[in-house]
Amino acid sequence: MKKPKLIVLQFPGSNCEYETHRAASYYGFESRIVRWNSLDEIDDANAIILPGGFSYQDRVRSGAISSKLPILKKIIMKASSGVPVLGICNGCQILAEAGLIAGVNKGQVEIGMAPNTRDGLPVGFICDWKYLVVKNPKRSVFTQYYDENEVLPIPVNHGEGRFVVSKSVSNELINLASFRYSDHQGVESTSFPINHNGASYGLAAISNVDGNVMGMMPHPERAARLRQIPVSISGEWREKKRQLLSGGSDGVGPSEKLFVGMRDAARETQ
């Protein structure tokens, strides 16, 4: 079968495009990195990822300037034709500013990505490993192969990762949430330290109403392979990593099902 074509978009200030490209290639995409001002190069995309970074230095608000670039119009068209679009970290911030998530009221900005807080006070940039619990897996192509309430470890690296949602979306959160922060046994919490950034509803990722666009703050490309997992987390993945460091072999990581789900959805658009 021909591999679906994935575009990893490079904005000025993106900084996760290469590892995202590598992870996607590993999971069966024909992936390439395309610059923000190469408008014609995304026409043949079967899937699009907006990677992490600090595009336009987070000026105004993170993602705000990138969301006004001409290439975003093309991405919106692609998304409305059913092409899966994933925004990771800064990519999630761009999707929010572009009104692509949550898509309850089409074209409106419904979500703001605000600076991290703990008990209402700023905490700055946070680099950590968190656990996510899967929600509404069948409503989004990205979670379609996970089970409801499945738990996966994943890293977060952001200063502005706090989902703040408008009223129209808050009523829908229970249906549109794709991942929420939890402990390693899947116990959810909206407070620190489990919810390290103060996000509404402990939200780590949200999909659009149509299920083909997802914005997530954690980094699946950094949990794509077993070797990337720390030994300092808890649960089964820690034991797998221990075995790898005892001379085992590298394998898939916790975000395998996310990339495979995206790939299979991309095939449908070929």
Next chain:
Amino acid sequence: MSLSQSDLAAIRELLQREPTPVEYYIFDAMWSEHCSYKSSKAVLKANLPTQGSEVALGIGEDSGIIRFVRHDGKQYCLAISHESHNHPSQILPIEGAATGVGGVVRDVYCMGADVIGVLNSLHFGISDDPQSVVHTISKNVVLGVSDYANPLGVPVLGGETVYHPSYNDNCLVNVAAIGLIEESKIIHSYVPDNAQTEPYDIILFGKSTDATGFGGASFSSATLDKENDVQNVGAVQVHDPFLKRVLVEAIKTLLRVVDEKKVPIGFKDLGAGGICCATSEIAVGAGMGVEIDLDNVNVALTDLKPEVIACSETQERFCLAVPRWFSGEVLKIFNDEFALPSIYPNAGAAVIGQVIHENRYLVRHRGAVVADLPVSAITTEVTANRVAAPRPISADAVDPAPWSIDQHRSVAERLMGLPNMMSKRFVFRHFDNAVRGDTVVYPGEADSVLVTPIEGCPAAVAVSMDSNLYGKSDPYVSGAYAVAEAVRNVIAVGGRPLCVTDCLNFGNPENPDAFFEFCESVRGIGDASRAFGFIPNEPLPVISGNVSLYNESKTGSAVIPSPVIVVIGRVDDYRKATVMSFPASGLNVIRVGKMYPEFGGTQIQNLVTGLNDVAPQVRFDPESRSNMAIFAAIDQSLVAAAHDISGGGTLGCIFEMCFGLLGNDAFGATLSVRGNAVTELYAENGGYIVAVHPDNLDQFEQLMMSHGVEWTHLGETTDAQSVDLTTDDGQFVINLSSIRDVWNPEL
């Protein structure tokens, strides 16, 4: 301005006239301690081994380069630069620390390498006063490092945070950057030979030149003085990691074209002294001259004085020497493809001059010649003869008196709450440690962080950055121990040490006491580098470094001798790497190495009085044997966990192995030590604690014996949440949950 009257007299003698303002600032930068190493060069040359069979590029250009691994027919190398940004961080902590990162990564990018990680060594003051500026500085330096490294997209691969009152008036911010490059693609910092026969342009690219960082090199070469605050603030540069990230992507494109078309180029970053230093050095390195027209420089403001355009240290700039036929393509990459002028006002690339065959450094501004120097004048070696005044070093290593069990328990319970023993996660959690996706062992999980930067290749870079607090007791030990510790940290994960870099932070070299400390530390680094080589009959080569003097204020005292060492190593296969935390109960806990009653500068000195002031000596022969033995044991998969002994001694080391990074899921230990209990538990002589599975014990012990190494069987790991100790002073139990709270209150 810091040129002395005697410097000015020497310049007049050299030129046979008064220098112009632009020339004045060129000399001000080039003859500063920061650029000229005039106090330190002779000491460094006499002591540090710099040669080695795996050195691809030694000291002399922007980075040193060591061969790393051969994979898929390519020789991969690591380019390393190690710098300080102490004075700027004391004045403007966020900008100072951020531009420290920004400057050191430029040194690596301009070799043609891609930066795969940075490390930082942060030294902060201590004050009980919550209003003290030391707290603001420590907080904002951390913010500055994260403000730069995170947006740039380079992971912070570790480092250290050290607290001592001697840093109250002078924080230290040392940063090292590591880049990956194929040996055949190394780009040099000078004009290539082709410029002898064809026209070469000088291209400046990056941020538009402004007035920031004017006089930065000379400001870093004097003691900080409150009266100069306004001028000093202007001498600090302003960072823009966002723009740098775009530049880095454009540089990658440029270098790809350069490689495809085999274009010979010279590439240099702009640092101290700005355009003048960079463009003169790029030409001088090839024995040629250069002609610059300041009117062609992209500036952020109109009416900047020529000396400001020529010498300001505006960040995020590089210069290139390229054949003229290629200049148009270079401009197109930066100005059109990556659209720099649309991203930052007046940013971009421009041809600002050309290489000339005369021995001249010529600068024009609005049609007039504003500098005209013989190249030899710029490259003149300046030296300053400094005097070292030796001081007595304590050598009276007497055993401490026995302690009561209550005293033992009280000290053990407070040890992990000392500022230098606490978990530093509250600092490094602000640094992205996984961008690029190559991190396989994370900060705090082992003695070195591991990254696998080559797709499909299991070789991992192991890197550690270390310093210590022994310099007040014995500056020689501070240098030797820093190398020894960094080497141990690489070996404890299963790495083979490859090379050393150093950053030497000291007081005013014109003060004979401070200069003695500098000389002694360098002697210690040299001896240790020769002792701990891993290739037979070779030293660990010192391939890059930096000297930061004048770390004292006019009102305060100097920093304690603070040599900071980076050791880079290679783990041949990351799947054999060893981490620090105990993975199970029932494992043998073994100490490799011997402890001595030497307590100068140790952590335990903060908790009890009456201990001697002999710094922990580095005993080169036995430590080298221990290193080889542990390396072999890890290679043969005989070790389940390994951690080096340093600050906090044997007991501190074992507590950390119980905790791991987070202190969750901890294992305890039952231990028995014979001999003087204080020395055995708290001395900080070099050694290792390892956990060995009972099935591997015989083989492990035979290996130690064959290497002629001393080891002590201390006990075993347990499922209990406690460390149970039997000593010559009696028995006591330390509950892990109680010390976990002082070790990491954030948990």
